[in-house]
Amino acid sequence: MTVVVGAERLTKTFGTHRGIVDLDLSVAQGEIFGFLGPNGAGKSTTIRLLTGLSHPTSGVARVFGLDPIADGVAVHRRIGYLPGELALHSRLTGREHVDLAAKVRGLRARTFAGELVERFQVDLDRPARTLSKGNRQKIGILLAVMHRPELVILDEPTSGLDPLMQDEFERMLRELVSAGTTVFLSSHELDEVQRVATRVAIIKDGTLVVTDTVEGLRQRAPRTIEFSFPAIVDPKRFASIEGVQVVAINERRITLSLRGAVSPVLRVAAELDPLDMVARPADLDELFLSYYRDQPGAEHIDAR
């Protein structure tokens, strides 16, 4: 396995404020690596360290085995980057932005760029200040991938795109990966990441809490069980069972989130004469929300 992106005990602090702490990462060539976390978790900080835009406080970042700061030119030649809060020069048109990047990158043939302009219906002729957020984002995507980089680092890439363009974007990602590109995709949108990513890391409060394949996470995800009873029941009877969390109570209806064996739940429910029961398959959303919400200082689970 060729490691394209690596981080060892990568740490960044801003004065007394936490950025990221002791982050370990490894992204293999040709994979789409989803980097998930709530707002403020440290996703963009990590990306700025990997792209060499920011200096680590301690630890090591490596891209293609190179230091993104000391070997910045060599790294930047091989990567494309879409920032989370894309800012374009308000007076310049999309074409002027593309021309600058193409000239500095020595990009002569712009066939792929032209194809992307068609596919995403990019408006290249109006000043950036007159464009909608979605249209500016399309220019950002174009700047990130038009030179067919070996690694694309995307921070909240579909922000502002309409559903049609989001589909087109996912199609483009799959095409890039099938041609050998590695994708580092940061987002707080689970749906976006689970549709395209092969492996996922979740960051919370500056620390990685889990790294796994999407399938592995799915297997570990909690199931949802819903019971209807003839009378109001005490939710504590279920809450006290190990691996069970009471998600919702609506008079005589109770919704549980369950990890582990189902039999203890069924035994308690049977004593209460349930009228109905609905069990839903593993809920990935619930798993992610539980990581976001419930695990302060959780041990990092790495299931590579």
Added chain:
Amino acid sequence: MRADIAFVDLRLRRRALLSYVLGMALYALIVVVLYPQFKDSTSLDQLTKNGSAFAALFGATGSLTSPSGWLDANIYENFLPLIMLLITVGYGASCIAGQDEDGTLSLAAILPISRAATALQKVGALTVQALLLAIMTMACVLVGQDFDLSFPFSHLAGLTVGVTLLGVDFGLCALAIGSITGSRGTALGLTAALAAASYLVSSLAPVIAWIRPARYLSLFYWSVGDQQLANGATAPSLLLLLAAGVVLSVIAIAGYQRLDLR
């Protein structure tokens, strides 16, 4: 060396730069054309007689009716440096710190070009802007030879180089402070304060004895404050301004290389 980033910066400042340069050119032409009306006005020289500190505050010392005195008092010791610094300090504060604050600097920082090369392109763009203003003003002042303003061309050329370097040096000062702090406001504020102190020291030195020794610390003195139009700029003074620019460039590059971008 490529200059793509410098061209983009110049393109972004095109309108403001042209407005400043054309405004300054118009003002210089008016000053030049008015000279024949004032050259025999002895009352004007009364203003600076006996070393008036008030006149010195506005950059007027010595004879105001001589060609060099007229141009110094109306253009080269005050108004041109002011416009020059508006252009160069404004650009110096915005081209790294300002662009980082509004998020556009990462567009260039992610390209395969070193930070040192990017910073050097910005030094180049700064110099082009300063040169444009100084040369345009020089061209308008040269018209003055048809309006009784006579002076050696070499003196005007030396003064033009000096005022260009003055602008570049203060622009670099703003660029360096911005590169180190990442703050446009800090860069503008500190540089403006330094420039104001430098101007005061240079302009008051001829009339206030205790300030005189401090004039050697003022970039204004070495560029426009030592009667360069009448006597000619000296090579050491221009070299000193150039050396200050080199030192400030090195500081700016080092600061940018250490700066964490947004």
